Amino acid sequence: AEAIDIQIGSSHPTNNIWVYAMQTALQPELDRLLKEAGGKYSINWHENYGGTLYKFNDTRAAVRDGIVDIGMVGTVWEGSAMPLQNVTYFTPFANSDHVAVIEIFDKLTEELPELKAGWTDQNMVHLSSLVTDSYDIYANFPIASVEDVRNRRLNAPGTSANWLANTGCTPVDGALTTYYTDIQTGVSEGTLSFASGIQPTRVYEVAPHLTRVGFGSMYFGGIAVNKGFYDGLPPEVQAALKQAGKLTSRKHGDYVTQRTTAAMTEMVAAGLQVAELPVAEKEKWANTLPNVAAPWLEANGEAAAAVLKAYFAELKARDITPARDWAAEI
Amino acid sequence: MSSITIGLVLIGVLFLLVLLGMRIAVALLTVAFAGVWILRGNFDLAMRLMSISAYNGVANYLFATIPLFVLMGHLVSISNVGKDTFDVAEALLRRLLGGLGIATVAANTVFAAVTGVSIASAAVFTKVAVPEMTRHGYRPAFAAGTVAGSSVLGMLIPPSLLLIIYGVLAEQSIGRMFIAGLVPGALLALGFVLIIVLMARFSPHLVFTSEHLQRSSDDIHALPKMKLPQVLRKLVPIVILVVFVLGGLYSGFFTPTEAGGVGAFAALLIAVARRSLDLKKWWAVLTQTGTISVGILILLVAAGFYSQMLAVAGIPTAIGHFVQGSGLGATGFLIVYVLLVLLLGMILDSSSILLIVVPIAAPIAQGLGFDLIHFGIITVVAVEVGLLTPPFGISIFTVHSALGDGKTRLEAIFAGALPFVGVMLAVLIIIAAVPQLIIG
Amino acid sequence: MQADTIAEPDPSPLRRLLQGGLNIIAAVGTIWIFAIMLLIVADVVGRNFLAAPITGVAEIAARSVVAIVFLMLPAAVLNGSLVRADFLLRLVESGSERLPHALDFVFAVVGTLLFGAVAVAAWPDTASAWRTAEFFGVRGVWTLPTFPFRLIIVFGSAASALAFAVLGAESLGRLSTVKARPHE
Ligand code: NA
Ligand code: NA
Numbered sequence: 001a002e003a004i005d006i007q008i009g010s011s012h013p014t015n016n017i018w019v020y021a022m023q024t025a026l027q028p029e030l031d032r033l034l035k036e037a038g039g040k041y042s043i044n045w046h047e048n049y050g051g052t053l054y055k056f057n058d059t060r061a062a063v064r065d066g067i068v069d070i071g072m073v074g075t076v077w078e079g080s081a082m083p084l085q086n087v088t089y090f091t092p093f094a095n096s097d098h099v100a101v102i103e104i105f106d107k108l109t110e111e112l113p114e115l116k117a118g119w120t121d122q123n124m125v126h127l128s129s130l131v132t133d134s135y136d137i138y139a140n141f142p143i144a145s146v147e148d149v150r151n152r153r154l155n156a157p158g159t160s161a162n163w164l165a166n167t168g169c170t171p172v173d174g175a176l177t178t179y180y181t182d183i184q185t186g187v188s189e190g191t192l193s194f195a196s197g198i199q200p201t202r203v204y205e206v207a208p209h210l211t212r213v214g215f216g217s218m219y220f221g222g223i224a225v226n227k228g229f230y231d232g233l234p235p236e237v238q239a240a241l242k243q244a245g246k247l248t249s250r251k252h253g254d255y256v257t258q259r260t261t262a263a264m265t266e267m268v269a270a271g272l273q274v275a276e277l278p279v280a281e282k283e284k285w286a287n288t289l290p291n292v293a294a295p296w297l298e299a300n301g302e303a304a305a306a307v308l309k310a311y312f313a314e315l316k317a318r319d320i321t322p323a324r325d326w327a328a329e330i
Numbered sequence: 331m332s333s334i335t336i337g338l339v340l341i342g343v344l345f346l347l348v349l350l351g352m353r354i355a356v357a358l359l360t361v362a363f364a365g366v367w368i369l370r371g372n373f374d375l376a377m378r379l380m381s382i383s384a385y386n387g388v389a390n391y392l393f394a395t396i397p398l399f400v401l402m403g404h405l406v407s408i409s410n411v412g413k414d415t416f417d418v419a420e421a422l423l424r425r426l427l428g429g430l431g432i433a434t435v436a437a438n439t440v441f442a443a444v445t446g447v448s449i450a451s452a453a454v455f456t457k458v459a460v461p462e463m464t465r466h467g468y469r470p471a472f473a474a475g476t477v478a479g480s481s482v483l484g485m486l487i488p489p490s491l492l493l494i495i496y497g498v499l500a501e502q503s504i505g506r507m508f509i510a511g512l513v514p515g516a517l518l519a520l521g522f523v524l525i526i527v528l529m530a531r532f533s534p535h536l537v538f539t540s541e542h543l544q545r546s547s548d549d550i551h552a553l554p555k556m557k558l559p560q561v562l563r564k565l566v567p568i569v570i571l572v573v574f575v576l577g578g579l580y581s582g583f584f585t586p587t588e589a590g591g592v593g594a595f596a597a598l599l600i601a602v603a604r605r606s607l608d609l610k611k612w613w614a615v616l617t618q619t620g621t622i623s624v625g626i627l628i629l630l631v632a633a634g635f636y637s638q639m640l641a642v643a644g645i646p647t648a649i650g651h652f653v654q655g656s657g658l659g660a661t662g663f664l665i666v667y668v669l670l671v672l673l674l675g676m677i678l679d680s681s682s683i684l685l686i687v688v689p690i691a692a693p694i695a696q697g698l699g700f701d702l703i704h705f706g707i708i709t710v711v712a713v714e715v716g717l718l719t720p721p722f723g724i725s726i727f728t729v730h731s732a733l734g735d736g737k738t739r740l741e742a743i744f745a746g747a748l749p750f751v752g753v754m755l756a757v758l759i760i761i762a763a764v765p766q767l768i769i770g
Numbered sequence: 771m772q773a774d775t776i777a778e779p780d781p782s783p784l785r786r787l788l789q790g791g792l793n794i795i796a797a798v799g800t801i802w803i804f805a806i807m808l809l810i811v812a813d814v815v816g817r818n819f820l821a822a823p824i825t826g827v828a829e830i831a832a833r834s835v836v837a838i839v840f841l842m843l844p845a846a847v848l849n850g851s852l853v854r855a856d857f858l859l860r861l862v863e864s865g866s867e868r869l870p871h872a873l874d875f876v877f878a879v880v881g882t883l884l885f886g887a888v889a890v891a892a893w894p895d896t897a898s899a900w901r902t903a904e905f906f907g908v909r910g911v912w913t914l915p916t917f918p919f920r921l922i923i924v925f926g927s928a929a930s931a932l933a934f935a936v937l938g939a940e941s942l943g944r945l946s947t948v949k950a951r952p953h954e
Contacts, residue, residue, distance in 0.1 A: 013693065047647070048641060048642075050689060050693075052638070052640075052641035052690070053641045053642065054379075054382065054638065057386045058382050058386055061382055062382075065378045066375065066378075067375065067378060067382075079905075079908060080902070080904045080906065081902070083909070151821065153817065158908055159911070161908070161911055162908070162910060162911060170822075172817065172823060173825070173826075173827065173828045176501070177497060177501055177502075177503075178587075180503040180506075181503050181504050181505030181506075181585070182585060184503075185505060185579065185580055185581065185582035185585075186581060186582025187583075187584070187585050200501070201501070201503075202503075292910060294910070295909045295910030299909055348855055349855060349858050350873060351855060351858060351873060351877070352854065352877045353852040353853065353854045354853050354854060354855070355852055355853070356852070356877065356880060356881050356884060359888075360880055363887065377887065377890070380887065380888060381888070381891040381892045381894075381895055384836075384891070384892055384923050384927070385892065385895065385919075385920065385923060387836075388836055388839060389832045389835060389836050390832050390835070391829075391832045394834065397806070397835075397838065398803070398806070401803065401804075583814060584814045588813075588814055591806065591809075591811060591814075592811055594807050595807055595811045616803065617796075620803060620842050621846060621849075623803065624796075624799070624838070624842035624843055625851060625852060625853055627835065627838070627839045628839055629853065631839065721855040722855055
């Protein structure tokens with residue numbers, strides 16, 4: 001068999017939800033597919049997981065420049081270079097089903113020229129979609145209405161600060177590593193986060209009230225291959241890689257489900273109280289927000305409008321009704 | 331040659347270049363650049379990685395705290411808050427054998443509660459304690475060594491840059507790391523006091539000059555005593571600073587990362603209130619802050635690129651496999667790990683060591699059943715030993731350059747700090763053996 | 771942090787001019803440190819007392835660190851204030867007058883090439899940041915262009931290379947002086 005060397009890597013360790021499927025699905029599936037195709041090619045994997053080679057700021061540059069051939073790319077950190085990929089962050093309250101987000105973005109990244117170009121313009125080919133489970137609020141106080149967050153302080157870094165706009169709640173910067181201390185000392189009173197991410201940080205110890213406000217599941221990024229490298233691969237290997245990417249998406253979805261379920265079980269056992277915000281309040285919250293998609297639409301023109309409309313059409317096709325129809329406001 | 335072999339050769343080359351006297355940042359960058367180029371056989375890739383390191387290597391809020399803690403140190407120094415703290419400790423402790431040494435440790439312990447970087451402590455107390463100790467018959471090398479040695483408290487007692495960096499790398503709560511640093515910090519301070527007393531008692535020639543030993547020590551008792559009101563007046567500023575920084579941290583007004591900025595601002599207010607600053611002095615303080623900060627930060631940039639090169643060579647993975655395959659138990663792993671950190675401490679700065687070892691070691695340690703907070707304190711103490719060991723000991727360098735008299739040789743200060751290294755190793759063994767000291 | 775142990779002759783007017791220029795650039799970095807402090811204090815006060823935090827402080831501070839480093843680096847290079855372990859050098863110095871200067875010369879050449887390479891390596895991203903109006907921050911919340919930050923790296927590295935070149939020329943000068951005046 002002809003051996004092909006592949007450098008594969010990530011800014012996060014292999015137990016991370018976005019990296020897990022690279023090692024447990026993408027690599028073995030590609031090996032398997034190539035073997036089943038007659039064994040003409042085999043892969044020599046060179047693993048660079050866990051941020052030893054580059055950190056989270058450089059996931060795009062790493063794949064684009066061939067520092068690794070295949071890598072996890074967090075488009076959430078690439079608001080400037082890959083703005084279209086961040087549509088979900090500018091359309092909160094759309095959908096809490098992370099499996100749907102994976103399916104939609106696997107589909108749209110293939111079919112929608114604007115989304116596809118987001119990757120190819122950066123010298124990358126998209127293989128599979130990565131998501132977060134639903135963002136909600138973990139706080140040291142219960143929330144029954146949008147009024148309840150007025151004059152409170154919640155950790156809401158980056159784009160998620162938008163989701164508190166006009167609610168009277170003060171967004172506080174931070175990161176997974178700071179939430180616990182921030183809440184414990186009173187710098188903040190809770191945080192916007194998702195179950196699989198927050199559980200290992202034990203934030204539930206200091207913020208025992210989870211309110212399902214339904215900011216929703218977010219498209220986080222993708223696993224991608226360097227385009228130059230991809231174009232140089234034999235057609236069979238290209239096809240197998242694409243196929244392995246699809247299987248990886250599915251495995252990633254399963255893993256997020258599994259991790260989220262386990263996280264919720266564990267947190268509830270440790271005393272986390274879970275409350276669902278009433279649908280009417282969710283809608284009220286969503287409609288309290290200014291049009292947070294507007295600046296993003298304005299900056300990215302027709303392409304952004306096309307992506308947003310396609311995304312909401314796919315939601316509709318799956319009978320998902322967003323608490324606010326951002327597509328109707330274009 | 332395998333990648334690992336090349337990687338090891340490159341580590342050897344780095345040692346050589348550093349020993350020959352190349353600027354350490356330049357040596358790290360050069361070896362890293364050459365390494366990536368050779369290992370991947372790709373010049374452009376080496377250029378790309380270097381560009382990324384330059385742009386993102388220190389682009390972290392945590393690293394912004396370095397200049398701020400340094401600035402705070404300078405402000406505390408220029409407004410004589412450090413000197414006053416030392417004066418009070420001196421007045422209270424000088425009757426004891428080795429009293430000025432103990433006073434230095436005591437003042438450093440208090441000061442550690444406001445500063446987050448050890449070089450700030452080292453710079454402040456070199457100016458304050460060394461002249462005073464020398465005047466009273468202490469050997470300059472012992473005086474300088476004591477200042478350098480006790481400066482490590484600055485990064486064990488919270489707030490601490492190293493605890494912050496470890497917390498981020500190992501994904502541990504920084505607040506918990508801070509609390510965990512308290513007991514070992516106190517242990518270390520007690521250990522330092524003990525070694526000073528023991529040395530003054532049993533090998534006074536290491537502590538005092540021979541002229542001093544020949545004289546009677548009555549002159550010490552003849553010194554005027556400090557009155558209580560004076561003690562209080564001198565203590566007010568440092569107490570305000572400590573209460574402000576720790577109080578602000580634990581009541582949630584600001585985060586550990588923000589403590590540097592807020593603390594520096596508080597120190598500025600104190601300096602202004604004490605009329606210690608005119609525009610010229612203020613500018614001098616800022617310039618010195620910049621000079622020290624850029625020295626540390628460019629090292630961090632370089633160390634980041636260097637650790638990327640090691641990753642390209644597969645060194646971290648190899649070490650991981652080696653540990654897993656070697657059948658080392660938890661204790662065996664810890665011993666090997668600490669020895670490795672101590673070795674790295676001889677050639678690298680503290681933050682770089684953490685950046686290199688923690689991402690590799692923390693998952694292994696967790697797998698072996700270590701509590702990562704406990705493991706972090708062990709790591710930080712071991713890393714801090716490196717502040718005092720040759721050839722690259724940044725606390726020693728800081729003391730040496732702050733002395734600026736050219737009379738006390740670098741080697742002499744390294745030697746003077748050796749007893750303190752001994753105490754640190756002893757404390758390291760104690761806290762490793764008794765995790766309850768840290769995690770309760 | 772250590773000054774060079776080798777005695778410095780009077781600096782040439784050209785060097786003094788360069789040093790002056792680089793010091794002014796470094797002064798910008800110095801002021802920047804002060805500004806970061808004020809920004810953090812303003813954010814803390816705004817968050818706690820006015821329910822009006824300053825968004826993006828963490829990211830702005832993070833980006834600023836890099837800018838500060840590359841603004842101050844050239845002056846530090848020329849001053850010889852970057853850390854080195856000099857004990858072996860001093861050991862050698864007592865044996866041979868020329869070897870330390872020869873080593874310094876080699877190191878300066880390496881420094882020139884290295885920082886030249888950093889400037890060249892950082893240029894493509896800088897140009898592309900200008901072309902694509904690359905920003906950091908969040909659309910609709912706050913954004914800052916990355917171009918100035920990237921440009922500072924290019925200029926800082928190039929100036930550092932220049933500073934190393936000047937140091938190299940000086941070492942070469944000393945080397946030839948020592949050669950001309952053999953060891954008595
Ligand atoms: Na401290
Ligand atoms: Na050392």
